[in-house]
Amino acid sequence: MSNQSPFAPPGSAADLEEGASLTPKFDADGLVTAVVTDAASGEVLMVAHMNAEALAKTIDSGEAWYFSRSRRALWKKGETSGHTQRVVELRIDCDQDAVWLKVEQAVAACHTGRRSCFYRNVPLGKAGAKPGAVTLAFVGERVFDPKAAYRK
Amino acid sequence: MSNQSPFAPPGSAADLEEGASLTPKFDADGLVTAVVTDAASGEVLMVAHMNAEALAKTIDSGEAWYFSRSRRALWKKGETSGHTQRVVELRIDCDQDAVWLKVEQAVAACHTGRRSCFYRNVPLGKAGAKPGAVTLAFVGERVFDPKAAYRK
Numbered sequence: 001m002s003n004q005s006p007f008a009p010p011g012s013a014a015d016l017e018e019g020a021s022l023t024p025k026f027d028a029d030g031l032v033t034a035v036v037t038d039a040a041s042g043e044v045l046m047v048a049h050m051n052a053e054a055l056a057k058t059i060d061s062g063e064a065w066y067f068s069r070s071r072r073a074l075w076k077k078g079e080t081s082g083h084t085q086r087v088v089e090l091r092i093d094c095d096q097d098a099v100w101l102k103v104e105q106a107v108a109a110c111h112t113g114r115r116s117c118f119y120r121n122v123p124l125g126k127a128g129a130k131p132g133a134v135t136l137a138f139v140g141e142r143v144f145d146p147k148a149a150y151r152k
Numbered sequence: 153m154s155n156q157s158p159f160a161p162p163g164s165a166a167d168l169e170e171g172a173s174l175t176p177k178f179d180a181d182g183l184v185t186a187v188v189t190d191a192a193s194g195e196v197l198m199v200a201h202m203n204a205e206a207l208a209k210t211i212d213s214g215e216a217w218y219f220s221r222s223r224r225a226l227w228k229k230g231e232t233s234g235h236t237q238r239v240v241e242l243r244i245d246c247d248q249d250a251v252w253l254k255v256e257q258a259v260a261a262c263h264t265g266r267r268s269c270f271y272r273n274v275p276l277g278k279a280g281a282k283p284g285a286v287t288l289a290f291v292g293e294r295v296f297d298p299k300a301a302y303r304k
Contacts (some may be wrong), residue, residue, distance in 0.1 A: 018264075020288045021288065022288055035199060043194075047187060047250040089276075090276055093199060094262055117247075118245050120244050122174055122211060122244055124242055132159055
């Protein structure tokens with residue numbers, strides 16, 4: 001299946017936007033963007049990417065699969081850490097190049113140990129007036145020890 | 153500024169993840185992914201991209217600026233439609249290649265007229281067992297007439 005997408009190729013802009021067929025518009029690397037939110041809190045947990053196989057496996061299984069751009073490999077979220085994601089709802093955007101997963105996240109989404117990958121605030125306006133010297137504010141606490149979770 | 157980023161280059165993985173400096177990791181096209189949620193409802197409104205200039209303008213102004221990959225141009229959200237985004241909170245993710253904007257969205261985010269670009273559900277499990285023949289369910293209503301909003 002890796003070299004043969006189970007999805008039909010995308011059609012016109014009108015078909016993509018107003019059609020009822022799932023015809024993902026994969027980019028030059030064969031990927032769509034995946035935004036993952038906590039189904040209970042609404043917090044954005046992470047952003048990742050899916051190739052056709054990852055998207056098909058996610059639809060089939062109701063568990064989140066992704067494609068790692070750095071490792072060039074399919075991966076199931078939580079396969080090492082146990083921090084899996086059960087997909088409660090899956091949506092596709094207007095031009096079908098991004099998906100939104102609402103998930104039940106086991107323990108935490110971020111490999112650094114935080115619940116969400118978005119654990120730092122960027123100050124805005126005067127406080128961030130020199131973008132080259134922005135000091136981030138940490139807003140997310142560690143909820144697990146990454147060294148322990150990823151030890152084989 | 154277009155050819156000179158106001159941000160320092162990204163450092164090591166440890167610096168990116170645990171540092172308090174904003175050093176975005178722009179991709180080969182000079183972009184980071186931007187996830188935009190409604191500050192009130194938590195709904196994911198859209199996914200877009202920012203180059204260094206768009207990110208710096210967003211930080212400076214507290215209003216959302218993006219970079220259009222198709223038009224290869226900087227754009228301010230709402231510059232044509234009036235559907236601007238006031239940024240309530242801006243976060244950066246662990247490896248600093250994605251940002252999360254919580255915004256106050258004027259009228260609607262999607263150019264098709266819906267509040268969110270994610271107005272279609274993808275059925276999961278048995279209902280979506282043949283990914284090549286998935287029928288999407290529309291869950292978002294039009295809240296404005298795109299023909300009127302984008303008429304010059």
